[in-house]
Amino acid sequence: MRQFKSIPAEIRDNLAPTLAQRINQLRTLRNMTVKDVAKACRFTTQRVEDLESGLELWLSATDRQLLANALAIEPQVLLEVEAKSTTNLVKESAAYNQQKARAIKEDILEGEKNIECPNCGGILKCSIQDGLDIEGRPIIFAKAFCLKCPWVLKEI
Numbered sequence: 001m002r003q004f005k006s007i008p009a010e011i012r013d014n015l016a017p018t019l020a021q022r023i024n025q026l027r028t029l030r031n032m033t034v035k036d037v038a039k040a041c042r043f044t045t046q047r048v049e050d051l052e053s054g055l056e057l058w059l060s061a062t063d064r065q066l067l068a069n070a071l072a073i074e075p076q077v078l079l080e081v082e083a084k085s086t087t088n089l090v091k092e093s094a095a096y097n098q099q100k101a102r103a104i105k106e107d108i109l110e111g112e113k114n115i116e117c118p119n120c121g122g123i124l125k126c127s128i129q130d131g132l133d134i135e136g137r138p139i140i141f142a143k144a145f146c147l148k149c150p151w152v153l154k155e156i
C-alpha cells in the first residue's frame with residue numbers, strides 16, 4: 001500500500017465542499033500545476049481543467065484512485081464530495097450493480113416508465129426489443145440508457 005502524505009490539519013478541517021474546488025485546493029496544496037496532475041494520473045490537461053471547473057461531478061473508481069494517487073490523498077477525500085456522494089463502497093461493487101441492473105430490467109419488462117438512473121438519478125430512456133437467443137428462440141430484451149450520464153443497462 002502506498003503511504004499518503006497527510007493533509008495538514010488546518011486544511012483537513014477546511015476542505016472545499018465541491019469536487020471541483022477540492023481538486024483545485026489539493027493540487028495547490030501539493031504545489032502542482034494542472035499539467036503535473038494530468039501527467040501523474042495520465043488524464044489530459046483538458047480533463048483536469050474540466051474537473052476543476054465542475055464539468056465532471058464524479059469519477060469512476062479507477063479514475064478516482066489515479067487522481068487520489070496523483071494528489072497523494074486517500075480516494076475517500078474525493079469520493080465524499082462527488083455528486084453521487086450518497087453512494088458508498090457497497091454501491092460500487094459488481095454485485096450491487098448487477099442486482100440494480102436486474103431490477104431495472106424487470107421494471108422495463110413490466111412496462112414501468114420513469115425509471116431512475118442508478119448512477120445519477122436522471123431518467124432512463126427505456127425500450128423493449130424483440131430478438132433471438134443463441135438457439136434462435138424469440139425473446140425480448142430490455143434496453144436502457146441514461147439521458148444525462150454514460151450509464152447503460154448491460155446484458156445480464
Ligand SMILES: [Zn+2]
Pocket residue numbers: 117118119120121122146147148149150151
Ligand atoms: Zn445517469
